[in-house]
Amino acid sequence: MCSAPAPSAPSAVPMPWPAVLTTARLVLRPVARADVPAVTRLWTDPEVRRHLGGPVAESVVRIRQRRCVGACGVFAVARADDGLITGLVTLGWDARRGETEVSYQFLPEHWGQGYAREAVAAAVDWARGGSPTVIAVTQEANTRSRRLLEAVGLEHVESFVEWDAHQVLYRTAG
Template identity: 35%
Template sequence: MPEKIAPTTLTTARLLLRPPTEADIEPLLEMNTDPDVMRYIGDGNVGPADRESTAGIVARARQGWAENGYGMLSVITRDGGEYAGWVTLAVPRFLPQILPAVEIGWRFRRAFWGRGYATEAAMPLLDHAFAVVGLDRVVSIRHPDNERSGRVMEKLGLRYAEDAVVPSHGQSVVVLAITREQHLERSRQD
């Protein structure tokens, strides 16, 4: 992996993926306190419910880029400039049985579900993970009932790797994975 990779900005036909800013705190807080959005996250409870803890998420996201050369990017619609959610590369420390690993994940505000944004945002970050960061393998983790995320993972080319249990709360999860070689082969076919 390269020594230093600056926080990156990526674009797609409809989206801008950029490092999180203070302007993202309020919509991120709204998203993390929506029970429908948080249904399959962790133990299903809503996330940080105040502005201070949400600001901490933004600060840690910036720090992650500095320390690892990858991290969270805010997903902004290009047509309206709205915060739709985020996409990230992160070490899934909550699931030690699969470490070492880097996970690709996403979360979107409910108003932006069903538009293909998760796949559109995750694909260039997956490209970045292999081409720029130099990872050999990327995983993605989902609740067994989260079929929407499962479909996104399949569209990205991730395939079943193993079942696991999150030690902190006993939730079963499904781990999918893709290697750099599989990703390159898939890209050549597209």
């Protein structure tokens, strides 16, 4: 099991971990040691990180590399047919206001193929088994991410400024 939710969020239930989720084309599974180079690219690619504060500093990348393998709620997204890593989807059970938060990053060569939508939808569906709502935050300027969140059933509920950028918060309906 993942770590227990914060006392302020008694309705959030951590889901059993490790978990493997499958879709028509993808497998979402815990990060393995062999995935670390692809995951590192996600943290250091300027295009991937354009709306995420820029590439992660090398010292932070080294720490993340040690911690990401098997980390609770961190799914490597692999194509089912060949195992190629396309991205990362993360669920945090003690996010803003104690709600479950989904975040994601995909390698640019896999953009526009529906992988992110498919993976995020699977993760949100799975997370809702233990949490009444799932949230996501993205920069207002990240129109692709906003469309993805709306396509998987999240609704824009709040706008605010954080990290010197306009942000939007989305939440599952009902």
